[in-house]
Amino acid sequence: MQKICCCVIACILITSTVYSQTLLLKGKVLDAASGKPVAGASVFLSNTSYGSVSNSAGVFEITGIRQGNYDLIVSYVGYETYSNSISLNASKEGLAINIKQKVAELKEVIVRNYQKDGWQKWGSFFIENFIGTSALAQQCVLKNKDVLKFSYSKKDDELNVDATEPILIENKALGYTIQYQLENFVYDFERKSLFFAGYPLFIEMQGGASKKKKWEKARADAYEVSSMRFMRSLYRNRLTEDGYQLLLLERIPNLEKQRLQAKEKFYYDTVRHKNFVVSFESTLQPDSLDHYKKVMAQKDPIEIIHPGLLKGEDIAYGADSITAALDFKQYLIVRFPQRTIPQEYAAIIPQGSTKQPVSSIISLINQVPVYVTSNGYYYNVTDMEMEGFWGWWEKISSLLPYDYMPSKNN
Known part of the structure; x- marks a missing residue:
């Protein structure tokens, strides 16, 4: 299985966010060494449709931005990518962004050995x-x-x-x-x-009314099974209402299986120089062979699903007035019974069936919380790992911008 990384009172999660107000971001892109304006630089808020290009004076302007936390990115050929996390609650003007020319690109190519x-x-x-x-x-x-x-x-x-x-x-x-x-x-x-x-x-992309209608339907379908929808639902403390089922999964090392695997490896390491080698299984007595087969058929680690569904407050809390914290131990199974898995995914998982509900597993690999904002943005992404459906699904083809909002019809 592949793996992939308002108002709050006490520990109550945020329950509402206003999206109607839009904001402006305006500034200038400058060469860090010379201070001269950089024309043609791409300036955008990562994972959104908010973007612009700096003009001949290095000036850029991005309009129509919803409130939230974003990564402000400036990209230009021959320069290092500029990245800065910003929180937009009001319009900002007069930003001066200094970007640095790349100086070690050749060294990096040599180190990588492409x-x-x-x-x-x-x-x-x-x-x-x-x-x-x-x-x-x-x-x-x-x-x-x-x-x-x-x-x-x-x-x-x-x-x-x-x-x-x-x-x-x-x-x-x-x-x-x-x-x-x-x-x-x-x-x-x-x-x-x-x-x-x-x-x-x-x-x-440009298209007629029929294409736009088709795209909107496809976006809504992709959004419904996305981790973005889950994060937004968690932020508003609506996981149960929005159809999610949460279960705690514990994984315990199968020490007996590991012991037998080590014993088998030691046997083959010892006899590999001989001209004729009998199998490890043939060296075992009947009782030991039965035990060996039984244990080797087991999973490692052993998975235990704890009984009872979890609630939002069991896994998350309000970190501050605009941020929720996702925090739990072990592994979290996230099921969405309203949708079943597609044929492409069912074909690559053991005993897969298109009748199975969408189910993913997430874990906090560094044992620290992941912080979530109203638009579904979460950080640090390297602190969380996804398995199961999201491990397969969350790729560029299903990616939606953070400013995406499904229409009421969907």
Whole structure:
């Protein structure tokens, strides 16, 4: 299974947020060394459709922004990506953003030891893990694969992918063109875990009324099973009302299975130099063989689902007046019985069936809370890991901007 990273009183979660007010963000992009304006820089709020380009005087202006927490990103070829977390409760003007020219890009290329035929070797793997394998992913087109650089470390059994420019993806299923400033892409083959991070800007694709209606329906469907909807629901303390079922999962190491695996490994390490080697199982007495087969058929770790459904207050609390904290021990199963899993996902999981409800597992891998804001934004993303449905689903093909709001009809 693949893994992926108002008002509050006491411990009561925020229950309402106003979205009607829109804000302005205006400023200037400057070269950090010379102080001269930088024209043509892309300035945007990450994972939203709020963006602009600096003019000849380095000035940018972004309008129509809803209140919330965002990552302000400035990207320009030959310069380091500028990133700064901002909280917007009122319009801001007169921002001066200094960006630095890249000076160590050549060194980084040498350290990475990129493969010349990287796309031929890893292109399909990257598409499957970055864009996804859902029906939505089939309607996505990567427009500039030549900007991708691949590096595989045999020692660490890891694949790293870098991009020399923002990745351009046309998502014809949801009606977005996405400019993705890739910062990290690491796949750990030993753990079968994926971590990728970056700064996407969503640009609405043009289309007639029928296309827009189709896109809105597809967006609403994608949103309903997304982690964004879950986070927004958690923020408003409406998890039960919004159809979620929460269960505590405990994982206990199977020490007996680990002991037998170590014994089996020691046996083969000892006899591997011989011309003829009998199997480890054939060396066991009947009673021991029965025990061996029984234990080896067990899971490691052993999974125990605690009885009883959890409530929102069992896993989260108000961190401050505008932030909720998601905080729990062990693992959290998040079920959404209102939707069943798609055929593409059912085909790759053991005993998968399209009758099974959408179910994901999340864990706080660093044992610290994850903080959630009203639009579904959460941080730090590296403190949380997703498995199950979200581990498969939460890719670029299903990604929605934080300013997305489903229509009342959906």
